[in-house]
Amino acid sequence: MEQTCIVFIVYILAITATLTLGQSSENIWDQVRTRENPCRDTTCGEKQDVCECYLTVEHRLTMMIEEEGTLVVPKGGQLYEYDKPGSPIIKSEQIPYILTADANNSRLVIAVNRRFPGPQITAYEDQTLIIHVRNLMDTDSTTVHWHGMHQQGSTYADGVAMVSQCPIGHGQEFTYKLKANPHGTNFYHAHIGDQRTMGLYGALVVYPKQDFPSATKQEHVVTLQDWNHDDDASTLYQRMLYGIYDQARKTPYKTTSSRDGAMYSRYRFHSGLVNDKGRYYTSSNVHNQAPLTEFDVAPNRNYTFRVISGRASDNNCRCF
Ligand SMILES: *[C@@H]1O[C@H](CO)[C@@H](O)[C@H](O)[C@H]1NC(C)=O
Numbered sequence: 001m002e003q004t005c006i007v008f009i010v011y012i013l014a015i016t017a018t019l020t021l022g023q024s025s026e027n028i029w030d031q032v033r034t035r036e037n038p039c040r041d042t043t044c045g046e047k048q049d050v051c052e053c054y055l056t057v058e059h060r061l062t063m064m065i066e067e068e069g070t071l072v073v074p075k076g077g078q079l080y081e082y083d084k085p086g087s088p089i090i091k092s093e094q095i096p097y098i099l100t101a102d103a104n105n106s107r108l109v110i111a112v113n114r115r116f117p118g119p120q121i122t123a124y125e126d127q128t129l130i131i132h133v134r135n136l137m138d139t140d141s142t143t144v145h146w147h148g149m150h151q152q153g154s155t156y157a158d159g160v161a162m163v164s165q166c167p168i169g170h171g172q173e174f175t176y177k178l179k180a181n182p183h184g185t186n187f188y189h190a191h192i193g194d195q196r197t198m199g200l201y202g203a204l205v206v207y208p209k210q211d212f213p214s215a216t217k218q219e220h221v222v223t224l225q226d227w228n229h230d231d232d233a234s235t236l237y238q239r240m241l242y243g244i245y246d247q248a249r250k251t252p253y254k255t256t257s258s259r260d261g262a263m264y265s266r267y268r269f270h271s272g273l274v275n276d277k278g279r280y281y282t283s284s285n286v287h288n289q290a291p292l293t294e295f296d297v298a299p300n301r302n303y304t305f306r307v308i309s310g311r312a313s314d315n316n317c318r319c320f
């Protein structure tokens with residue numbers, strides 16, 4: 001009898017241990033998915049060798065509180081639930097997760113940890129980046145490229161679909177391991193189809209081992225993106241090949257190309273976004289009053305603004 005009981009207790013303990021271990025890796029995905037920092041708390045610090053982060057990639061809609069199935073609309077720089085025009089949404093836990101783009105219709109984007117652009121990864125030079133990517137998109141596979149990282153000895157972690165890896169399918173996880181080198185303002189972005197322009201990108205800031213004398217501790221990251229209302233990636237590609245027309249005016253849009261003749265005009269630029277936010281202008285001075293990104297600054301202080309271009313259309317600061 002006593003022996004049975006002990007065996008039983010051991011059995012219960014074993015089950016509990018299994019559940020706890022199983023849960024802890026589940027938990028880290030979920031913990032970081034609803035906060036700003038995508039990385040494990042005990043990593044990525046100045047004195048640490050490793051920076052370990054978790055990125056969950058998923059489709060989301062702009063201008064929606066998805067949990068409640070509620071459309072939001074812009075007015076006077078704020079957002080309102082469509083059926084409650086009297087009181088703006090101010091709940092701080094909701095605001096970062098309502099994606100707006102330029103507030104024109106509810107559009108599909110690819111979010112990382114529910115955000116668009118994805119959360120910032122901040123590491124130190126020569127740290128080992130261990131970045132787990134989980135694909136929860138139902139209909140697309142993905143890869144992530146670590147733009148600017150030299151990847152010496154780690155080409156397999158470069159994230160170029162079909163070249164350095166097979167794409168990560170729905171429900172799959174993939175772990176990238178590389179050195180954070182060189183330091184500077186970089187970004188991670190999808191390297192398959194047009195997923196970057198749909199939102200799969202985010203800042204990757206690598207601090208130098210030694211601060212520059214001019215470095216300010218106060219800094220802001222600014223990501224720029226052009227935004228288009230009309231098309232999915234395949235339509236845009238076909239239009240790049242065959243032309244884009246304004247049907248109402250019966251005229252083609254002017255195409256643009258790089259100096260060596262490569263076509264670039266996949267996008268009509270409807271609105272510019274700064275960190276996911278912009279306004280749709282119907283004429284040069286009439287816009288839809290969508291909220292904009294604000295940066296907190298105090299007078300007589302110096303700030304570093306790190307500017308990242310996630311743009312797709314022809315421009316001088318595009319980088320691949
Ligand atoms: C959304 O943008 C389109 C142009 O793409 C425009 O015709 C339409 O009026 C805009 N909708 C609103 C509600 O501003």
Ligand SMILES: *[C@@H]1O[C@H](CO)[C@@H](O)[C@H](O)[C@H]1NC(C)=O
Pocket residue numbers: 300301302
């Ligand atoms: C800001 O930077 C300028 C130029 O480098 C410098 O002269 C000034 O002292 C700095 N101000 C503060 C508050 O650090």
